[in-house]
Amino acid sequence: MQNVEKSMSKVPTITVGFWAIKILATTLGETGGDTLSMTMNWGYLAATGVFAALLLGLVAIQISARSFRPSLYWATIIASTTAGTTLADFATRSLGIGYTGGSLILLGLVLGSLASWRLALGTINADDIRDSRAEMFxxxxxxxxxxLGTALGDWLADTGGFGYIGAAGIFAAGLLFLILLYYRTNVSRIILFWAAFILTRPLGAAVGDFLDKPIDKGGLDFSRPLASAVLALFIVVLIILLPQRAGTHSDPGAPVLK
Structure with a gap:
């Protein structure tokens, strides 16, 4: 029982504060990834290598940690979203897969990861992290x-022709629909969590692109490093001010997917 409690305590309780920080983190992932790959001219592949190495190091520390540490958890989330930004850009642009093809491939990877997780451990509950295998999944x-979120954001904004604000509005509407499902239906809370987790990423991607892309491309042309610094500051403030509690089992009475 002691080992179960130890590993479970390393993920946060899902609250409104969690989603606020998550959206800011995904926006930072877009501006931060673009800062290294575009502004600093490292290119998508080199930038992906840097962020992937950082992500792997943080995940290793996260898995070996004895308890939930908010700063470590959110640093790992930010590393995953910056790595996701540059990796998606490399796949869709440098490899020529395109936003549609990239989105479909990445959707398959997300669903494959969730399916493998469920087959291996019997659950995909993000609150039910019992051991290192669950953490790796x-x-x-x-x-x-x-x-996937980066590719989806670019696909809707560019290929879909909705622009950054239009794409952000569509993804925000999708999140509002999930909130409605949460309060008005018995849809599995686990399914709703992962759907919301995925949708917050393209929302952040669209907002991040709107902040730093040139005006003639529909953006505000803000400095990417400055925008990234401001977003990082907001995240730090929210982590300090908002309750950061370790996650627990889902409510036994709530619908679950096992």
Whole structure:
């Protein structure tokens, strides 16, 4: 029982504060990834290598940690979203897969990760992280979802022709629909969690692109490093001010997917 409590305590309780920080983190992932790959001219592949190495190091520390540490958890989330940004850009642009093809491939990877997780451990409950295997599936799924979110954001804004604000509005509407399902239906809370987790990423991607892309391309042309610094500051403030509690089992009476 002691080992179960130890590993479960390393993920946060899902609250409104969690989603606020998550959206800011995904927006930072877009501006931060673009800062290294575009502003600093490292290119998508080199930037992906840097962020992937950082992500792997943080995941290793996260898995070996004895308890939930908010700063470590959110640093790992940010690393996953910046790595996802540059990896998606490399796949869709440098490899020529395109936003549609990239989104479909990445969606398959997310669903494959979730299916493998459920087959291996019997649940995909993000609150029910019992051991290092569950944590590895957790972070793998998160990284794939962050990468998918970048491709989806670009696909809707560019290929779909909705622009950054239009795309952000559509993804925000999708999140509102999930909130309605949460309060008005018995849809599995686990399914709703992962759907919301995926949708917050393209929302952040669209907002991040709107902040830093040139005006003639529909953006505000803000400095990417400055925007990234401001977003990081907001995240730090929210982590300090908002309750950061370790996650627990889902309510036994709530619908679950096992």
């Amino acid at each position: 957790y972070w793998l799924t998160i990284t794939f979802s962050q990468t």
